[in-house]
Amino acid sequence: MPEIQMREALNQAMCEEMQRDPDVFLIGEEVAEYDGAYKVSQGMLAKFGPMRVVDAPISECGFAGLGVGAAMVGMRPIIEFMTFSFSLVAFDQVVNNAPKVRHMSGGQLKVPIVFRGISGPGQQLGATHSWTVDALYTHVPGLKVVCPTTAYDAKGLLKTAIRDDDPVIFLENESMYGLRGEVPDEEYLLPFGKADIKREGTDCTVVAWGHGCLTALAAAEKLHKEHGIEVEVVDPRTLRPLDMPAIIASVQKTGYCVTVEEGYPQCGIGSEIAAQLQENCFGYLDNSVIRVASLDVPMPYSKPLLQHVLPGVDRVADAIKKAIYFQG
Amino acid sequence: MPWAMATPTRTRGFFEALFFHVGTGFWGFSCGGLILALNGKGVSVTTLVEPQQKIDPSPSQMMDWYRQMVLIRAFEMRCAQSYQQQKIGGFCHLYVGQEAVAVGSIAAVRPSDYVITAYRDHGHAIARGMDIHPLFAELYGKKTGCSHGKGGSMHFFDAEKNFFGGHAIVGAHIPLATGLGWAAKYRKEDRVVLCYFGDGAINQGSFHEALNLAGLFKLPIIFMVENNGYGMGTHLHRASAVTDLKLRTGDAYGIPGKDVDGMDCVAMYRMMVAAAEYCRKGNGSIFLDVKTYRYRGHSMSDPQKYRTKEEVAQYQEHDPIGRLEKQLKDAHVLDDKKVTQISDEIHARVEAAHEKADADAYPDTADVWSDIYANPYGDYKL
Ligand SMILES: Cc1ncc(C[n+]2csc(CCOP(=O)(O)OP(=O)(O)O)c2C)c(N)n1
Ligand SMILES: [Mg+2]
Numbered sequence: 160m161p162e163i164q165m166r167e168a169l170n171q172a173m174c175e176e177m178q179r180d181p182d183v184f185l186i187g188e189e190v191a192e193y194d195g196a197y198k199v200s201q202g203m204l205a206k207f208g209p210m211r212v213v214d215a216p217i218s219e220c221g222f223a224g225l226g227v228g229a230a231m232v233g234m235r236p237i238i239e240f241m242t243f244s245f246s247l248v249a250f251d252q253v254v255n256n257a258p259k260v261r262h263m264s265g266g267q268l269k270v271p272i273v274f275r276g277i278s279g280p281g282q283q284l285g286a287t288h289s290w291t292v293d294a295l296y297t298h299v300p301g302l303k304v305v306c307p308t309t310a311y312d313a314k315g316l317l318k319t320a321i322r323d324d325d326p327v328i329f330l331e332n333e334s335m336y337g338l339r340g341e342v343p344d345e346e347y348l349l350p351f352g353k354a355d356i357k358r359e360g361t362d363c364t365v366v367a368w369g370h371g372c373l374t375a376l377a378a379a380e381k382l383h384k385e386h387g388i389e390v391e392v393v394d395p396r397t398l399r400p401l402d403m404p405a406i407i408a409s410v411q412k413t414g415y416c417v418t419v420e421e422g423y424p425q426c427g428i429g430s431e432i433a434a435q436l437q438e439n440c441f442g443y444l445d446n447s448v449i450r451v452a453s454l455d456v457p458m459p460y461s462k463p464l465l466q467h468v469l470p471g472v473d474r475v476a477d478a479i480k481k482a483i484y485f486q487g
Numbered sequence: 488m489p490w491a492m493a494t495p496t497r498t499r500g501f502f503e504a505l506f507f508h509v510g511t512g513f514w515g516f517s518c519g520g521l522i523l524a525l526n527g528k529g530v531s532v533t534t535l536v537e538p539q540q541k542i543d544p545s546p547s548q549m550m551d552w553y554r555q556m557v558l559i560r561a562f563e564m565r566c567a568q569s570y571q572q573q574k575i576g577g578f579c580h581l582y583v584g585q586e587a588v589a590v591g592s593i594a595a596v597r598p599s600d601y602v603i604t605a606y607r608d609h610g611h612a613i614a615r616g617m618d619i620h621p622l623f624a625e626l627y628g629k630k631t632g633c634s635h636g637k638g639g640s641m642h643f644f645d646a647e648k649n650f651f652g653g654h655a656i657v658g659a660h661i662p663l664a665t666g667l668g669w670a671a672k673y674r675k676e677d678r679v680v681l682c683y684f685g686d687g688a689i690n691q692g693s694f695h696e697a698l699n700l701a702g703l704f705k706l707p708i709i710f711m712v713e714n715n716g717y718g719m720g721t722h723l724h725r726a727s728a729v730t731d732l733k734l735r736t737g738d739a740y741g742i743p744g745k746d747v748d749g750m751d752c753v754a755m756y757r758m759m760v761a762a763a764e765y766c767r768k769g770n771g772s773i774f775l776d777v778k779t780y781r782y783r784g785h786s787m788s789d790p791q792k793y794r795t796k797e798e799v800a801q802y803q804e805h806d807p808i809g810r811l812e813k814q815l816k817d818a819h820v821l822d823d824k825k826v827t828q829i830s831d832e833i834h835a836r837v838e839a840a841h842e843k844a845d846a847d848a849y850p851d852t853a854d855v856w857s858d859i860y861a862n863p864y865g866d867y868k869l
Contacts, residue, residue, distance in 0.1 A: 170524060171557030188717055188719070188721070189720055189721065192721075192725075192793065193719070193720040193721075193792075193793065193832070194718065196719070208622075213797075214721060214725060214726075216690035216718070216721070217657045217687045217688065217690050217691055217718055217725040217726070218686070218690045218691060218692070219691075220691075220692050221690075221692070227718065247656075247657070248656065248659070248691070248692075248693075250838055268695065281577075282577060282638075283577035283639060284626070285577065285637075285638055285639050285641055285642050286637075286642075286657075287655050287656050288577075288578075288641075288655050288656075320493070327848075345657070356753045369657070380800050396497075420648060437734075445781060454855060454856075456855050456856060456859055457637075457859060459629060459635055459636065459637045459854075459855055460576070460625075460634075460636060460638055460639030460642070461627070461628030461629070461632075461636030461637065461639075461849060461850055462576055462628050462849075463849045464628070464636065464637075464850055464852060464854065467855055468853040468855050469638060
């Protein structure tokens with residue numbers, strides 16, 4: 160299987176779906192002539208022309224709404240937010256219009272739209288530019304939320320997102336665009352609500368996705384090397400729907416659970432997982448679930464401060480040790 | 488004080504006249520500096536705000552501006568170097584080429600007036616009189632930074648100097664300017680607000696909502712679009728349905744607009760003296776379409792495929808610093824020797840501030856918990 164970067168995988172997914180379905184188009188800031196602020200849409204303007212790969216003015220509320228409207232009459236827009244921090248300018252379109260039109264029309268209308276772009280604290284961009292929006296959007300009924308960790312997942316899930324008849328939030332990560340992974344030549348789609356075990360283990364379940372999953376995998380490797388602890392890393396891949404059965408099955412095996420996310424701890428995804436675990440498999444837990452998240456503060460600019468706020472490998476490893484009562 | 492130079496001249500007013508309704512659309516024309524723009528109701532919004540051509544800034548004032556502009560440029564060039572050396576993180580947007588806008592405009596107002604801008608904020612901070620050491624320190628993420636390392640390049644603040652940031656979300660600070668203006672008007676304070684933003688920002692809803700509020704409430708705000716032709720890689724013509732930007736405010740929101748040559752510090756100053764006077768008299772807001780150009784890329788990682796080297800060179804021929812330098816030389820207050828002397832002096836100052844900031848300490852990691860609430864509810868930690 161050829162190894163490609165995650166940005167190429169996303170690019171392939173969009174191109175294939177645009178070739179397949181003339182109703183699919185991409186709109187966003189700098190997606191066309193600039194080839195994308197992060198080069199995800201590289202070459203797409205040349206392939207599909209300016210009606211299908213569209214440079215928008217800096218009007219997030221406007222073009223997100225344009226997408227929802229076009230979706231109401233059956234088009235399949237892909238809205239690129241340069242980062243999801245800028246989606247907040249369009250919050251009403253994303254959380255009110257997109258996911259509510261089907262419901263309020265009594266099912267007469269559908270909104271098959273994909274909002275995609277970077278989520279995550281990025282590289283010292285300051286508080287307003289550093290949003291991890293996973294929990295914000297996962298909170299909303301009517302939205303689906305996807306957060307891939309590998310190039311393979313990214314391609315298969317984005318194709319599914321584009322074909323899905325509901326609004327999908329597709330969360331990418333700037334520092335992962337260049338990561339390489341194997342992606343088959345032949346077409347494939349990946350289902351929503353289906354977790355992937357990124358590392359098998361018997362001692363502790365760690366639930367993590369996106370960039371946090373890479374941190375979790377690094378922590379697992381470290382604990383394996385240093386202490387022979389075998390961590391199972393469960394990547395839910397989609398946060399809504401969330402594959403609780405897979406998480407529960409893993410916890411039933413290990414008896415312990417740690418969640419890792421780059422968003423905030425209060426009302427985070429980890430909080431939800433912990434709550435569902437205690438509701439559904441309390442008897443299997445040999446300790447309380449431990450959440451690892453960014454510290455509960457705005458993202459500071461200064462590098463040492465930011466590093467302190469973000470959940471790094473050591474913090475995750477320590478949480479796992481604490482969860483399994485490891486002393487040593 | 489430069490603002491003390493503002494002598495009262497011709498009466499400025501808000502000139503309104505009734506015109507016939509023209510279809511359902513609107514149209515506008517410009518004649519001899521008198522700008523008429525008709526809105527759909529047939530009411531003309533007209534401005535007689537003209538630059539204060541009669542005001543000749545003194546040579547010492549102009550020398551002061553010259554030094555400020557040279558300082559801004561030297562500061563920015565050092566930033567470019569520091570960014571390459573990875574002393575600066577995140578995004579860093581340089582002001583090179585646009586110096587005359589901040590310098591010429593801030594020179595025309597008082598320290599008590601409010602200033603707010605977007606993320607390309609280094610020039611405004613310096614023109615506002617902020618010391619460059621805390622600016623370097625902020626860029627390097629140090630505790631001594633003007634925002635204690637919390638803000639970075641895009642978030643310079645100095646409350647004492649009435650400098651309200653440094654804002655990174657495009658368009659988000661424009662409504663804040665209406666709040667500053669509202670407070671000044673409410674408290675009957677003699678203040679105006681200087682609000683700067685880019686040509687890309689005028690397509691945000693926040694811009695239009697803010698302009699309508701300012702027009703409706705007649706708030707004392709000078710809205711300045713630093714029209715450098717590009718929002719990132721997108722030319723104004725590919726982003727804006729109407730590119731004569733004053734037409735987007737005069738007709739729509741009753742806020743008169745003027746074009747200004749932002750590469751000419753003196754022109755900028757003259758326009759601003761008039762604009763500030765107009766606002767101080769309670770006439771409401773002004774919109775200035777300031778034509779300028781950025782020489783560097785949008786941020787530090789911009790291959791600039793959207794423009795040619797020739798285009799950049801063309802604008803550099805009208806360099807704001809070179810222009811003022813020539814004006815000062817023509818007035819025999821500056822010569823080549825003095826130019827070199829000023830340049831050396833300023834570069835040494837910049838280097839010293841950079842070195843000091845570079846040696847400063849980072850904030851304590853415990854500082855991540857400060858500057859969040861006035862009354863913290865305790866450390867919520869995992
Ligand atoms: C809401 C929002 N959308 C997008 C961006 C990314 N962005 C930062 S600057 C910029 C271009 C702005 O151009 P302009 O307003 O002309 O200012 P200039 O950079 O020319 O000074 C863009 C798209 C952002 N910071 N905020
Ligand atoms: Mg611009």
